[in-house]
Amino acid sequence: MKTSLESLINEIRERVEILESCLPRRVDAMAVSQVSKLPYKALLYREALIWRMSELGREALESYQRDKLVSAIALTRAAVETSAALWYLRTKMDAVVKSRVVGDIDDYLMRLVMGKATGAGPTDPLQSNSVLPRPIKVGTFLKQVDKDSQGFSHQYGVLSEYAHPNWAGTAVLYSKHIPADRCTIFGPDIRGGSTKNIGVANLSVALMMFERSYARIGDLMPKFIDCVRAV
Secondary structure, three states, X not given: OHHHHHHHHHHHHHHHHHHHHOOOOOOOHHHHOOOOOHHHHHHHHHHHHHHHHHHHHHHXXXXXXXXXXXXXXXXXXXXXXXXXXXXXXXXXXXXXXXXXXXXXXXXXXXXXHHOOOOOOOOEEOOEEEEEOOOOOXXXXXXXXXXXXXXXXXXXXXXXXXXXXXXXXXXXXXXXXXXXXXXXEEEXXXXXXXXXXXXXXHHHHHHHHHHHHHHHHHHHHHHHHHHHOOOO
């Protein structure tokens, strides 16, 4: 198991380094499409997500290496959400390309790029009269991934048990009962369970799925541009 864990850690490090080497610095809307804003919006969200994923992946990796498991799993959970969000974007673009029907894709793109959940009457600070759309919920992302990868939502739920101050994220990780002494002792991962293995495995899968979705969107983009050319 130790060898397997070390192998996954090395794999995660390589994937994070690849993401960091691919971080975009600019997206030129007119270079993407001169007749529709939709491809630009899709790319804007994709490139923001790779920045987010590379940061989460790096910080989660370093937390695992320091055995800071709650921090690592909370970051892993956020990385899983990020991977699911990109998967969701890919499926929406894929549907447009396959059907050649643009439909309400712009509504989804606006909710992805500019969605805001908190506060009454959220507005764009750059356009004070523009009301921001409601975001797409993480649960919707997870359900979409589950259609192609059954069990994804369940694994997210497992991570949530540790990320939240529930039994797994408190007593399981930090306490151990000593019946003979009628006392409880405390320390980091004091029971030495499988928590680290669970977290590392989920981070590895999230990074792998993110890479695939990122590449797939790149492959879809020319056809997507063609489909939305008149919009």
